[in-house]
Amino acid sequence: MATAISVRQVAKRYGAVEALAGVDLAVDQGEFFGLLGPNGAGKTTLISALAGLVRPDRGRIEVMGCDVIDDYRNARRQLGVVPQELVFDPFFTVRETLTIQSGYFGIANNAGWIDEILANLDLTSRADTNMRALSGGMKRRVLVAQALVHRPPVIVLDEPTAGVDVELRRTLWQFIRRLNRDGHTIILTTHYLEEAEDLCSRIAMLRAGRVVALDSTANLLRRFSSRVLKFRLGPGPGLPEALARRATPAEGAWTLLFEHQAEIEQVLAQLRLAGCAVEDVEVGKPELEEVFIRVMKDAAPP
Numbered sequence: 001m002a003t004a005i006s007v008r009q010v011a012k013r014y015g016a017v018e019a020l021a022g023v024d025l026a027v028d029q030g031e032f033f034g035l036l037g038p039n040g041a042g043k044t045t046l047i048s049a050l051a052g053l054v055r056p057d058r059g060r061i062e063v064m065g066c067d068v069i070d071d072y073r074n075a076r077r078q079l080g081v082v083p084q085e086l087v088f089d090p091f092f093t094v095r096e097t098l099t100i101q102s103g104y105f106g107i108a109n110n111a112g113w114i115d116e117i118l119a120n121l122d123l124t125s126r127a128d129t130n131m132r133a134l135s136g137g138m139k140r141r142v143l144v145a146q147a148l149v150h151r152p153p154v155i156v157l158d159e160p161t162a163g164v165d166v167e168l169r170r171t172l173w174q175f176i177r178r179l180n181r182d183g184h185t186i187i188l189t190t191h192y193l194e195e196a197e198d199l200c201s202r203i204a205m206l207r208a209g210r211v212v213a214l215d216s217t218a219n220l221l222r223r224f225s226s227r228v229l230k231f232r233l234g235p236g237p238g239l240p241e242a243l244a245r246r247a248t249p250a251e252g253a254w255t256l257l258f259e260h261q262a263e264i265e266q267v268l269a270q271l272r273l274a275g276c277a278v279e280d281v282e283v284g285k286p287e288l289e290e291v292f293i294r295v296m297k298d299a300a301p302p
Contacts, residue, residue, distance in 0.1 A: 003065075004029040004154050004185040005050065010059030012045055012209075019045040020056065021209035027202075029064075029153070032186045034200035034217070036193070036292060041206040043189045044084065047158050051081045063154055077105060080147035081156045086139045088131045094118070094142055095127040098149050105150040117145045120175040122168070137164045144172060154185045161192060173199065197221075197288035205295050212299035221286050227258040228286050229267060234277035240270055248293055253280070257290060 005027040012020040020042045027033045037043050048054035049061055052068050052075065061068045066075035089097060095114065102110040118124045121141045126134065131142065140160070147155060157176070161169045177199070180186050190196055196203060196217075203220060205213040213220060232253040233239065239247060239254060247254040258264060264283060271278055 002029045003027070004031065004063070005033075005187065006060070006062040007046070007050075008060045010046070010049060010056045010061060012042075012049065012054060012056050018209050020049070020059075022059070023206075023209070023211055025204050025211055025214060027185060027187060029185055030180070030183055031202060032180050032200050033188070034196040034203035035187055035189045035206065036196060036203060037189075037206035038296060040208075042209040043206055044158060045209075046206075047081065047156055047187075047189070050156065051079060052076055077150065078152055079154050079156065080150065080152035082144050082147045082158060082160050084159045084162065086136060086143070088139055088142065090130070090132045093128050093130055094123055094134070094145075097131060097142060098145055101146045101149045107150055110149065113151065114145075114149065117148055120171070120178075121145055122171055137168055140164055141168060141172075148179075153183070154187070155179065156187045158189050159191065160188075161190065161195065193289045193292055194287070203288075205292065207296055207299045208301075210299075213295045217288065220291050221288065223291075227261060227264065228284050228290060229256045229258060229264050230254070230280075230282040230284070231256075231271075231278055232280040233271075234279040236277045237275045239276065240274045243267065243270060248290070255290060257286060257294065 003026050007023055007025050010020050010023045011018070023042070023046060035043055035046070045054060049056050050063065050068065052072050055069065063075045064078040066078060068075040092100065095118075098114045098117070099110070102108075102114070115124070118127055121144060123138070123141055123145065126138060131139065134142065144160060155176070160172060176186060188196060188200060200217055202216050203213070204211050215223070230250070230253055243256070247256050256267060268278070268281075
């Protein structure tokens with residue numbers, strides 16, 4: 001399969017901070033790819049390098065075969081980026097903003113596609129509204145529309161649903177899924193890991209500027225556990241030390257990962273022996289959040 005994004009040994013340092021430490025990854029054309037990591041992992045620096053906003057200290061990045069430095073004009077035409085920050089020009093309406101954005105890429109007579117984007121992002125009624133008058137969620141919709149206005153084959157979504165309502169989230173993902181089905185390559189960064197689990201066929205996890213996990217979503221879930229035990233303790237003795245070393249606290253409860261179903265009964269027996277009052281128990285398949293926590297813990301420096 002042809003490659004949409006190629007990142008080879010990309011490094012970037014800001015003074016004493018190593019934002020990227022030799023990142024290698026490739027994204028195939030038509031993939032829905034997740035780029036995950038804690039704050040400060042290097043995700044935004046990598047996206048900025050893709051978009052030509054940051055020049056790496058070393059390494060090479062290509063978008064649809066175009067080098068982002070040596071062939072930057074063509075590379076930028078292949079890419080649409082939705083940034084985290086709400087950046088907008090306060091002097092124009094929504095439609096004017098998208099028309100001007102089209103002009104940046106030399107596209108005239110783009111009204112039909114602009115109308116389609118506005119309809120799919122539920123912005124038609126705000127098309128002639130000044131950008132200053134929009135709510136934060138509406139401004140974010142316009143950022144998505146700007147990234148799509150020149151029909152780029154590769155779309156990068158950097159925390160696109162941060163701070164937006166449920167309705168926009170649902171509408172946005174319906175539209176983005178359609179674009180992906182039509183052949184667009186999607187790269188998503190998000191702290192909503194359930195979104196990444198639901199949408200992304202493959203995921204890279206970054207920590208301290210390095211790729212610490214890279215595999216299909218299904219393989220990541222399968223690799224780390226086949227079962228998840230979540231339980232909540234009532235008043236009385238706390239979690240035994242042997243279990244506390246393995247368990248992860250989560251919203252007043254505990255989570256344990258297992259390879260085999262038989263281990264769950266062993267844990268429950270340990271809790272009964274310690275006199276713990278178990279108020280609630282849930283057994284389920286692993287979630288990406290659990291895998292993410294495990295990967296980040298294993299990748300932490302000693």
